[in-house]
Amino acid sequence: MKELLLSSAAYKILDGDARGNRLSHAYMLHFPDPKNLKEALLAFALRFFGANENTSVGARILKGAYPDCKLYPAEGKKLNAEAMGEILDDCALRPVEGTKKLYVIAGFDEASALLQNKTLKTLEEPLDGVYFLLGVTSLAPVLDTVRSRVRLLEIPPFTEEQIFAALERRAHNPSNAQAAKSANGVLGVAENLVSGGWFGAVAEGARELCSVNRLKDAGALCAKHAETKYKQELLSEMQRLYFAALKGEERLPLTRPALVFALEKLGGAFADLKYNANFSGLLYDFLLEVVKENDKWLKLSV
Secondary structure, three states, X not given: OHHHHHOOHHHHHHHHHHHOOOOOOEEEEEOOOOOOHHHHHHHHHHHHOOOOOOOHHHHHHHHOOOOOEEEEOOOOOOOOHHHHHHHHHHOOOOOOOOOOEEEEEOOHHHOOHHHHHHOHHHHHOOOOOEEEEEEEOOOOOOOHHHHOOOEEEEOOOOOHHHHHHHHHHHXXXXXXXXXXXXXXOOHHHHHHHOOOOOHHHHHHHHHHHHOOOXXXXXXXXXXXXXXXXXXXXXXXXXXXXXXXXXXXXXXXXXXXXXXXXXXXXXXXXXXHHHOOOOHHHHHHHHHHHHHHHHHHHHHHHO
């Protein structure tokens, strides 16, 4: 993971800002990998302070024990009004050990619009020495007014080769190649895929769902896969299959326009899943639209 982060354009931008003594008062790191977002933020925080894991400051940052680098929210928690109030109040205090203090906030995209609005004045007019590093896995929920006040750093999806190499560096596994192919550029997804024996069931379920071209088959399959623990991974594998079929690497009983349509609609399915949509209903509505689109193009081709 470290190698992937340090080679990213986003990291190089921050590195250049730090070297040139032109750090922005607020950065937003967009990294669509919930599993590894915190690790990415910590890597960027280390560079912000010119530290690494072998220095005293770096070791304390990684332990959450450096007073001028504060991490939010607490482990297992989401950003709430109490934590945001604590951050804003603490901004008025001077750095303890150096000349700057950094607030690292993971999952800022999960904060309500009200909480995001509370940060606007501080983001726009921070006190001297106060900086922010906001981590998000999606830009969609972030208010435009917030985005206009931060410097955006984006880590795009990694290549299949990069993910495979990262998995192999950690441990050789016969499933690494397939996991890298099925991860859609997200290392955390690939790591989850090789961490247990459930990937085969997810892959089989995704293929069943992607093969639906008649509405009468959709209901039973949606009910069958609605209770899976791996909803995100199931949708990701469906996305991979549709894309592979579009490139001619997989065979699915759908027209090419329907495959394109399915890929476009999956973006909305991922968003709905994030907001706790009923998964069976989500799958059924998605397949309903895909089957309709496929039928439309079949009729036009007659």
